[in-house]
Amino acid sequence: MRGKNVGIGMPLKWQYPIRYGEETEVSADVLVLGGGLAGCFAAISAARKGLKVVLVDKSCTIHSGAAGTGIDHWMGCPANPASKITPEQYTLSPIETFRGGYGNVIATYIMARDSYDVLLELEKMGMKVRDTEDEFKGAEFRDEKTKLLFAYDYENRHCIRVWGTGMKPTLYRECKRLGVNLYERTMVTSLLTEGGKQGARVVGATAVNTRTGEFYVFKAKASVLCMCTPERLWIFSTEWTGLVGRDGPPTNAGDGHAMAWRAGAEFTMMERSTHEEWGGSTGIGSIMFSSGSSFATWFPCSIVDAHGKEIPWVDTEGKPISTISQRTHPAPGQDFFSLVLGGGEGGTSSVPCLIPDLAERVKRGEFALPLYADLPGMPEHERRAIFGLMVGQEGHTWAVYRNLTQAGFDPDKDLLQVYELSPAPPGWRRLRYGGLVHDWDLKTNLDGLYAAGQQIFDGCGASHACSTGRWAGNKAAEYAMRADKPVVSREQVHSEKARVYVPIERSDGIDWKELESGIAKVMQDYCGDTKTEELMNIGLKSLGEIEEAEAPTVCARNPHELMRVLEVLDILTCGEIIIHASLARKASNRWLSFERLDYPEDDPPQWRKWVTLKLENNEAKVGELPLNYCGSLKENYEAHKK
Amino acid sequence: MVESKEYAAPNLVTPNKPVIFDANVCTGCNRCIEVCMSDVFMPNPEKGKPPIILYPDECFYGGCCVKDCPLHDKGAVRLNWPLMQRVRWKRKETGEHFRVGMLNPPPPNTRPPA
Numbered sequence: 110m111r112g113k114n115v116g117i118g119m120p121l122k123w124q125y126p127i128r129y130g131e132e133t134e135v136s137a138d139v140l141v142l143g144g145g146l147a148g149c150f151a152a153i154s155a156a157r158k159g160l161k162v163v164l165v166d167k168s169c170t171i172h173s174g175a176a177g178t179g180i181d182h183w184m185g186c187p188a189n190p191a192s193k194i195t196p197e198q199y200t201l202s203p204i205e206t207f208r209g210g211y212g213n214v215i216a217t218y219i220m221a222r223d224s225y226d227v228l229l230e231l232e233k234m235g236m237k238v239r240d241t242e243d244e245f246k247g248a249e250f251r252d253e254k255t256k257l258l259f260a261y262d263y264e265n266r267h268c269i270r271v272w273g274t275g276m277k278p279t280l281y282r283e284c285k286r287l288g289v290n291l292y293e294r295t296m297v298t299s300l301l302t303e304g305g306k307q308g309a310r311v312v313g314a315t316a317v318n319t320r321t322g323e324f325y326v327f328k329a330k331a332s333v334l335c336m337c338t339p340e341r342l343w344i345f346s347t348e349w350t351g352l353v354g355r356d357g358p359p360t361n362a363g364d365g366h367a368m369a370w371r372a373g374a375e376f377t378m379m380e381r382s383t384h385e386e387w388g389g390s391t392g393i394g395s396i397m398f399s400s401g402s403s404f405a406t407w408f409p410c411s412i413v414d415a416h417g418k419e420i421p422w423v424d425t426e427g428k429p430i431s432t433i434s435q436r437t438h439p440a441p442g443q444d445f446f447s448l449v450l451g452g453g454e455g456g457t458s459s460v461p462c463l464i465p466d467l468a469e470r471v472k473r474g475e476f477a478l479p480l481y482a483d484l485p486g487m488p489e490h491e492r493r494a495i496f497g498l499m500v501g502q503e504g505h506t507w508a509v510y511r512n513l514t515q516a517g518f519d520p521d522k523d524l525l526q527v528y529e530l531s532p533a534p535p536g537w538r539r540l541r542y543g544g545l546v547h548d549w550d551l552k553t554n555l556d557g558l559y560a561a562g563q564q565i566f567d568g569c570g571a572s573h574a575c576s577t578g579r580w581a582g583n584k585a586a587e588y589a590m591r592a593d594k595p596v597v598s599r600e601q602v603h604s605e606k607a608r609v610y611v612p613i614e615r616s617d618g619i620d621w622k623e624l625e626s627g628i629a630k631v632m633q634d635y636c637g638d639t640k641t642e643e644l645m646n647i648g649l650k651s652l653g654e655i656e657e658a659e660a661p662t663v664c665a666r667n668p669h670e671l672m673r674v675l676e677v678l679d680i681l682t683c684g685e686i687i688i689h690a691s692l693a694r695k696a697s698n699r700w701l702s703f704e705r706l707d708y709p710e711d712d713p714p715q716w717r718k719w720v721t722l723k724l725e726n727n728e729a730k731v732g733e734l735p736l737n738y739c740g741s742l743k744e745n746y747e748a749h750k751k
Numbered sequence: 752m753v754e755s756k757e758y759a760a761p762n763l764v765t766p767n768k769p770v771i772f773d774a775n776v777c778t779g780c781n782r783c784i785e786v787c788m789s790d791v792f793m794p795n796p797e798k799g800k801p802p803i804i805l806y807p808d809e810c811f812y813g814g815c816c817v818k819d820c821p822l823h824d825k826g827a828v829r830l831n832w833p834l835m836q837r838v839r840w841k842r843k844e845t846g847e848h849f850r851v852g853m854l855n856p857p858p859p860n861t862r863p864p865a
Contacts, residue, residue: 508813
């Protein structure tokens with residue numbers, strides 16, 4: 110009797126105590142906001158210095174964040190003993206070749222230098238990072254001395270395959286062991302600044318419990334913002350799966366971006382978004398890596414057509430390659446496979462891939478649909494590494510391995526269907542890692558505010574998150590040790606409290622889902638695949654109208670809905686940042702996947718710079734930074750490492 | 752006369768059954784509630800019973816509720832992929848077609864992950 114199916118129709122009494130408006134004040138030396146990989150590492154490194162550390166997490170720290178359900182690749186690890194390339198090569202070459210210089214050199218270099226050490230720390234904490242059982246003994250991608258398993262580039266060996274489903278539980282336990290004070294199911298709603306002034310020193314944050322509605326005021330000498338890139342901007346429907354049409358968890362609403370923006374923090378790269386490339390997967394919002402594929406977790410799996418004919422591959426220069434081995438070895442004279450994360454549109458792939466004109470060749474009748482991943486045709490070690498290690502460890506795939514094998518799928522015998530030929534509809538885009546501007550300390554423009562992981566611009570990947578988290582945690586701790594006592598403005602707390610609770614006082618307005626869908630439509634229509642001044646001005650006007658008309662009517666019936674409402678208000682703010690940033694760059698730029706119809710010239714010299722943006726007196730203020738503002742890599746790294 | 756089973760209720764959200772609990776196995780320990788990143792569950796008002804799936808439309812299919820369940824191998828909770836996500840495969844040698852959720856499925860592959 111589905112009518113009795115509580116939760117889908119029948120109201121149920123809220124099972125947690127309701128404490129709206131009740132206020133708890135908590136003091137910390139270092140306050141970490143966001144409990145993903147970066148946040149946990151920031152908390153751990155600050156706690157090791159003996160400071161009082163508070164970590165606030167909207168979700169459950171054991172599985173929160175973009176890597177909460179696991180990761181399979183530890184990328185950006187040229188400092189491991191088997192690597193044939195240096196951290197300097199790893200940092201500079203790909204950013205030049207595949208990003209036209211538009212990359213975050215500071216953070217990439219910190220990752221390249223530190224990520225192996227960070228991995229060893231994770232191993233010490235209890236995470237499995239090498240093939241200790243010798244299951245892959247003799248495999249071409251295994252270093253027999255260290256038992257590390259490599260991925261993608263078997264020659265240069267800078268990307269390590271890891272048992273990453275254990276990463277978050279390991280970090281969670283370490284946080285507990287070190288006495289980090291965890292506030293879980295607690296959504297941070299704003300940063301508190303000295304005197305309540307935009308642009309002033311950050312002295313804490315406010316938060317609300319997502320089950321009880323209780324209010325928190327956190328006071329801190331230093332704060333580290335470690336939240337995720339906003340994932341719910343252009344694409345939204347809960348009728349697909351799980352709030353987002355993409356791989357990031359639904360918690361990735363952009364809260365950190367929105368609160369930093371309101372506090373006056375400086376952003377860059379917010380104009381960079383890419384067209385969603387996986388629209389044709391098994392239903393929009395597919396369960397990642399549950400179907401056949403040739404890339405990422407499934408790299409370098411062969412793909413065959415309906416009649417068993419193999420789909421050809423090309424190398425990083427677009428030249429045809431014929432053997433499986435060539436997919437994992439650069440051709441003589443070719444640079445290493447750089448694994449640039451963050452996607453592109455029509456650019457060269459940084460690793461070998463299937464022929465780029467596959468869809469056209471299918472239409473011409475050269476290959477018959479459907480396509481399949483040919484695991485049985487792969488060498489045994491590769492097959493087991495793809496389906497058994499990578500599928501099994503990457504986000505979602507512990508369950509993918511379990512569900513598929515329980516349903517009888519056998520990688521030794523079966524061809525798994527590939528579903529990802531067609532692109533997503535027009536305007537369906539994904540923000541590509543715009544975030545906070547920072548210096549070599551990973552400090553933002555605001556005193557007392559440090560940032561790591563996807564919170565900083567061009568931040569992506571687990572090893573990046575952990576390495577920058579550790580760095581930022583150390584720097585925030587150093588600052589906290591010499592900083593003055595934080596003084597919170599009661600006026601700022603009061604006005605934030607009023608903003609946070611007003612949705613529960615309303616009873617007849619719009620719900621969060623409709624509001625979020627409306628914002629997504631504006632982003633698709635006015636800040637979509639091609640942009641013009643006129644379109645984006647309408648977009649900004651539309652978001653402003655929503656802010657004035659519908660947003661002030663949005664209702665919440667319990668603390669969980671209140672969390673969603675506050676998220677959508679943050680999404681609205683993020684949409685505004687993105688359109689402001691897109692208006693500010695008056696030039697097309699293929700490296701940023703940024704197409705302006707009214708400024709078609711690609712990457713003209715006068716626009717080869719970072720366009721920055723921040724709020725000053727509540728007005729968006731545009732600035733700029735040279736692309737190479739990092740200065741000398743080695744010198745700065747050494748000077749700031751201490 | 753058969754007793755009326757009609758209810759005046761809004762449409763269900765889709766998908767609406769992301770996980771399936773076996774009430775005969777689940778002890779209502781609520782571990783799954785604590786490890787769900789989207790917080791889709793609500794404790795059952797009746798102690799010892801499986802949680803209520805309050806927000807099925809917010810499930811991210813990460814599978815933590817299953818993975819961290821102390822009784823997952825006994826089937827206390829399983830992840831129920833929506834129909835549109837139930838992928839197909841073909842046996843290379845024989846050309847037979849299969850899919851997740853089919854009637855009369857092949858026997859499970861019991862090999863554990865690496």
